[in-house]
Amino acid sequence: MIRFEHVTKRYADGTTAVDDLSFEVAEGELVTLVGPSGCGKTTTMKMVNRLIEPTEGTIFLDGDDISAIDPVELRRRIGYVIQQVGLFPHKTVLENTATVPHLLGWKRGKGRARAAELLDLVGLDPSVYGDRYPEQLSGGQRQRVGVARALAADPPVLLMDEPFGAVDPVVRERLQNEFLKLQAQVRKTVLFVTHDIEEAVRLGDRIAVYGHGRIEQFDSPATVLGAPATPYVADFVGADRGLKRLSVTPIEESDLDRPPVVHLDDTLAEATARLRSEGARWAVVLDGRENLHGWIPADTPADGTASVREHARRMEAWLPLGAPLKQAFATMLQHDAGWIAVIDEGGEGRFLGVLTPARLHEALRRSIDADAQALPRAEVAVETVATA
Ligand SMILES: Nc1ncnc2c1ncn2[C@@H]1O[C@H](COP(=O)(O)OP(=O)(O)OP(=O)(O)O)[C@@H](O)[C@H]1O
16 A cells, blocks of 8 residues: 655755665554654655655555655545644634545535544544634644544545654543544554554554664564564663563453353352352352353352342453453453453453453463464463462
8 A cells, every 4th residue: 555665865964864665554554653763754754745755766655656646636645643733723623624625625514524523433522522723622632633634535544643742641542542443443554653662562553663764673563572673673662571562462262261150040049059169269140141240259148049140249340352461451450350351352242251360471471482482372381380
């Protein structure tokens, strides 16, 4: 979709910002460009929409050499989001979002309808925010308008230059999550510039780690973290890359423990007697369709006729299979839970098992070793020290 072939950019003062760069971004792929300040990320990005012209080499968009495409026509195919959102202060949020459809000569009604749809998509209710002016929004809300505006003409390609750089870490993480959900729906081809390795790892399908004017490594987040190609990359991703891996390592079925299970309609006396005989302190409670309901402690006092249903406790700490280990860890902390329930990814809610801190640790170590040994994670044996 976007292809760089031997692209070099030398500025008039002799600075080589980009040096013989070749890489490709596939359709629907999100590639993050990450590296320290001044390494050529923005220059790379601006060459794609011809805000900057390369000194040498060729850039292709969908197979077309962009130097042969009229820049105005080219920019219609490319949404652009930057850190200083650049909203028009005297226009409302809805008008700002409809800017590009307006420029494209869409009928006013159609442009506004599209703008309202997009505001909704980025989590801003158009009936609440549509008539506000940019100064009446928070920084995070302004960034969302910037994203909505870039998507308004439905361009196949999005260029995003530190779009979440100006907001605090909490809002930033929320915007990143929202953007990932949005991207899962719209599947644009995205080049995303950031100097934050955490952000690059969370968002990118692949990451291009920049050194000076060159790409040092172009790989999946897990590979960049697990097997940095050069000492420079290892240094850039940092000594805590084991921790960062938490965000890119999904919960797999083989990571789960299978504790005792009881059902809502079981009698309490039978259920607790069984748990005690198995030496279990608690059990997961499922409904008739094997979906997660909650949990019950083995020492729940049983009076004659009660069923599990009346004494089961709701389980708030759960995640779908495939969620990153980091989220599992955060969920444990948030709910002060010694384990979390893991359910079917498909959204049916079928209970699969539980993840404990020990198993989480093991999954992380296995994931790191798997990369080093180029093996699937489930096949890696790790030695663990028994704590019980
Ligand atoms: N117009 C210009 N004239 C001369 N040199 C420039 C110009 N624009 C950028 N540079 C230089 O080119 C190099 C790459 O700049 P670029 O903006 O692409 O880096 P970056 O990786 O995006 O940095 P940052 O993260 O700080 O935005 C830097 O050394 C910069 O000083």
